[in-house]
Amino acid sequence: xxxxxxxxxxxxxxxxxxxxxxxxxxxxxxxxxxxxxxxxxxxxxxxxxxxxxxxxxxxxxxxxxxxxxxxxxxxxxxxxxxxxxxxxxxxxxxxxxxxxxxxxxxxxxxxxxxxxxxxxxxxxxxxxxxxxxxxxxxxxxxxxxxxxxxxxxxxxxxxxxxxxxxxxxxxxxxxxxxxxxxxxxxxxxxxxxxxxxxxxxxxxxx
Amino acid sequence: xxxxxxxxxxxxxxxxxxxxxxxxxxxxxxxxxxxxxxxxxxxxxxxxxxxxxxxxxxxxxxxxxxxxxxxxxxxxxxxxxxxxxxxxxxxxxxxxxxxxxxxxxxxxxxxxxxxxxxxxxxxxxxxxxxxxxxxxxxxxxxxxxxxxxxxxxxxxxxxxxxxxxxxxxxxxxxxxxxxxxxxxxxxxxxxxxxxxxxxxxxxxxxxxx
Numbered sequence: 064x065x066x067x068x069x070x071x072x073x074x075x076x077x078x079x080x081x082x083x084x085x086x087x088x089x090x091x092x093x094x095x096x097x098x099x100x101x102x103x104x105x106x107x108x109x110x111x112x113x114x115x116x117x118x119x120x121x122x123x124x125x126x127x128x129x130x131x132x133x134x135x136x137x138x139x140x141x142x143x144x145x146x147x148x149x150x151x152x153x154x155x156x157x158x159x160x161x162x163x164x165x166x167x168x169x170x171x172x173x174x175x176x177x178x179x180x181x182x183x184x185x186x187x188x189x190x191x192x193x194x195x196x197x198x199x200x201x202x203x204x205x206x207x208x209x210x211x212x213x214x215x216x217x218x219x220x221x222x223x224x225x226x227x228x229x230x231x232x233x234x235x236x237x238x239x240x241x242x243x244x245x246x247x248x249x250x251x252x253x254x255x256x257x258x259x260x261x262x263x264x265x266x267x268x269x
Numbered sequence: 270x271x272x273x274x275x276x277x278x279x280x281x282x283x284x285x286x287x288x289x290x291x292x293x294x295x296x297x298x299x300x301x302x303x304x305x306x307x308x309x310x311x312x313x314x315x316x317x318x319x320x321x322x323x324x325x326x327x328x329x330x331x332x333x334x335x336x337x338x339x340x341x342x343x344x345x346x347x348x349x350x351x352x353x354x355x356x357x358x359x360x361x362x363x364x365x366x367x368x369x370x371x372x373x374x375x376x377x378x379x380x381x382x383x384x385x386x387x388x389x390x391x392x393x394x395x396x397x398x399x400x401x402x403x404x405x406x407x408x409x410x411x412x413x414x415x416x417x418x419x420x421x422x423x424x425x426x427x428x429x430x431x432x433x434x435x436x437x438x439x440x441x442x443x444x445x446x447x448x449x450x451x452x453x454x455x456x457x458x459x460x461x462x463x464x465x466x467x468x469x470x471x472x473x474x475x476x477x478x
Contacts, residue, residue: 065332067332067333068332068333068334068335068336071332071333071336072335072336072339074336075336075337075339075340075343076339076343078340078343079339079340079342079343079344079346079347080343082343082344082347083343083346083347083350086347086350086352086353087350087352092352093350093351093352094351094352094355094416094417094418095351095352095355095356095359095417095418095419096418097352098352221359221418221419223419223420223421225421226421231415231421231422233415233418
């Protein structure tokens, strides 16, 4: 009886551990954010098209950056905390891209997920806080909420109201390759990692 | 007794998954983990215990008891991973899988196993549940980042606090139980009860082969 009990115990233990192994990608992704970052490195998803308006009011699409690597962040201009940290990272990214050979091959895009409140003027104001927009760094808002929602879902970003008029979201630096596939996601302060990833993406795609 | 258990189980199940209540539970991390998940497990446990009454129906006591409780723990552990808490909020199919598996793979075996295991394993399981909850609670309280994309940091802290409270309650209840001994049942069934108690004590002390 004890032997049978032990056998069933070990069997259940194995089944339980395999379920958790499977459910965490081999104990590597315990959070949805970890899973999202891991998933895009394995199978970079092609992002849906999104029509944008930049800080000057000009209409563009994300596709217009095709052929370059895009480093994308999500923002809302009234953000007091997280976006400022992310913006500082992007400021550093901006500086190091401008200094390097990436200048011709990479762009930075700060995309507002609050298009109703963030008009071109707000975006321009926000841009000036980080040294202003140029041909490398673009500050944009989506033109349709429907497209924004589809896009956020494809990227895996969840935006929650924080209860005080602002938003909370899983912030990160998103790396999009020349063909428009999301191929890497790194933490908000992983500036060097983002640069390495951009270089590797460019090298991989000739 | 049996019908009561089945009815109570259905009520608990309804309380867990009826649309307005379910969305109420899932709107907060603490209620998602500490109300909805336990309701589902409890519903399954009552169903698992529904068929078992007298000692006559106790087949192979304690043989697979520990395994069934382990199954409950594994299933609960899976659905308490931040990643799958998130997935259950974001994806209805995952939520359905959560509901079915917590009732069938966590609840049923718990109910089936709990009446078969002896006092020592029961105490072990109880103490383990308390210490795991306390450890998880501290982890959630002190974690510097947001663990769930669908919940705010404040809810994470609330979950941590509540987990520690529940752990304290489990320890207190366990202590009271340990100091007062097994609860006396109503006099009408006392003969039967004392009979089973003797039996389960024998099961505990005699080596099983």
